[in-house]
Amino acid sequence: MRVGWAWLLLLSSLAAAAADGRLLGSGGLLSVEGSAGGGLVPWAVIAGHSGQGQWDALASASVVDSGDFDLRTGALALGWNNRMELSFARMSLGLDALVQANRFPDKRLDTDVIGAKLRLGGDLVYGRAPQFAAGLQWRRSRDADLASLAGADNDRGYDVYLSASKLWIDGIASRRTLASLTLRSTDANQLGLAGFSDQRSITLESSLAVFLDPNWLVGIEYRGKPDRLASAREDAWSDVFLAWLPSRHWHLALGYADLGSIGGFPGQRGYYLSVQGSP
Amino acid sequence: MSIRIGLLLAAAGGCLGACATLPQASLHQQLGGADGIARLVAATIVEVHGDPRISELFAETDDAYFRARLEEFICQIADGDCDYAGLPMPDAHSGMDISEREFNYFVEDFERAMNTSRLPLAVQNRLLARLARLRDEIIRQ
Incomplete structure (x- = not known):
């Protein structure tokens, strides 16, 4: 992505020292919309590994390709003090199937997401209570005229969500096990790629992931989504993923995602790949 | 699709309630008994002294005393037949104001020590989970 890697140098100057205040992997990965969590859903974790008094900066690039469509994201995030997270993501949807059917101009649909997340309380690893966080995601379509072709009411909107996440050190098969639930209020159609609605919907998202060892994470995710556009059905998204966390500085994830119906084309499934770097 | 949602939520929800572990051999045995714990504690002391992030916290530690107490403590917490003779956790860390x-740095050093001691990952996690419960009695004392 154009955004992304060049910014990493700038962000790294903000992160005075490498953030090492938390256990490896406790910041999750940057999702397709920039917020830390799994690939498709946010968790209650703060991006990176910042502990008390630390900053962490991250950049990631990801792609989900179903053949008919491809979703590419470049994302940046800052985590502070294991308390607050700010993120920016540019999502870009390629519409090969619609373009070839002459139903859409030969362009990509781009949407920006600015995210903020606050850890409300609890600790992911320690204590009995899960970690709780509240998040906001402001979204703006960069191709409002194209989104309106799909019948969207607006070219911008916002999501509010509440997440609860817990990691058990001695979890499934005595492996570190993370479970997460997110409740979201959204006005976005297909994450905002197909514009925004006047109506808001409540959706539920969840993840379950197991650290096979401290450097390998395998998991499943489910993301409920609204279905409000008359022009094309929208389905829930889900995926299975395997992530490799060789260090705090590099995370890689490979997955298989089911995006349901997009733009009238059902059964959109394909590989998911994500690379994340942090100074 | 609804079945899949149900399964996933049940898995996540059930786990949020309590991720139960199955009964197994005593943790003390899995750690290799007194000898295994002695190796682990020795490796831990090497790690913390070699970690510039927290070595200062152990600069004035009487290693022989610390070694004996930590061995007893791990033995006891692992259901071994030992009595920890040291101070309660808050008193033992009083005045150190551990952040x-x-x-977390200590946990990382301890993990390295468990790896050096060649403990299987499942045993490492079982021990770490028991020690992690004590965090609030150790930090900010």
Whole structure:
């Protein structure tokens, strides 16, 4: 992505020292919309590994390709003090199937997401209570005229969500096990790629992931989504993923995602790949 | 699709309630008994002294005393037949004002020590989970 890697140098100057205040992997990965969590859903974790008094900066690039469509994201995030997270993501949807059917101009649909997340309380690893966080995601379509072709009411909107996440050190098969639930209020159609609605919907998202060892994470995710556009059905998204966390500085994830119906084309499934770097 | 949602939520929800572990051999045995714990504690002391992030916390530690107490403590917490003769956790760390970060650094050093001692990952996690419960009695004392 154009955004992304060049910014990493700038962000790294903000992160005075490498953030090492938390256990490896406790910041999750940057999702397709920039917020830390799994690939498709946010968790209650703060991006990176910042502990008390630390900053962490991250950049990631990801792609989900179903053949008919491809979703590419470049994302940046800052985590502070294991308390607050700010993120920016540019999502870009390629519409090969619609373009070839002459139903859409030969362009990509781009949407920006600015995210903020606050850890409300609890600790992911320690204590009995899960970690709780509240998040906001402001979204703006960069191709409002194209989104309106799909019948969207607006070219911008916002999501509010509440997440609860817990990691058990001695979890499934005595492996570190993370479970997460997110409740979201959204006005976005297909994450905002197909514009925004006047109506808001409540959706539920969840993840379950197991650290096979401290450097390998395998998991499943489910993301409920609204279905409000008359022009094309929208389905829930889900995926299975395997992530490799060789260090705090590099995370890689490979997955298989089911995006349901997009733009009238059902059964959109394909590989998911994500690379994340942090100074 | 609804079945899949149900399964996933049940898995996540059930786990949020309590991720139960199955009964197994005593943790003390899995750690290799007194000898295994002695190796682990020795490796831990090497790690913390070699970690510039927290070595200062152990600069004035009487290693022989610390070694004996930590061996007893791990033995006891692992259901071994030992009595920890040291101070309660809050008193043992009183005045050190250990931060959350420093606690995590110790956990990392302890993990390295468990790896050096060649403990299987499942045994490492079982021990770490028991020690992690004590965090609030150790930090900020």
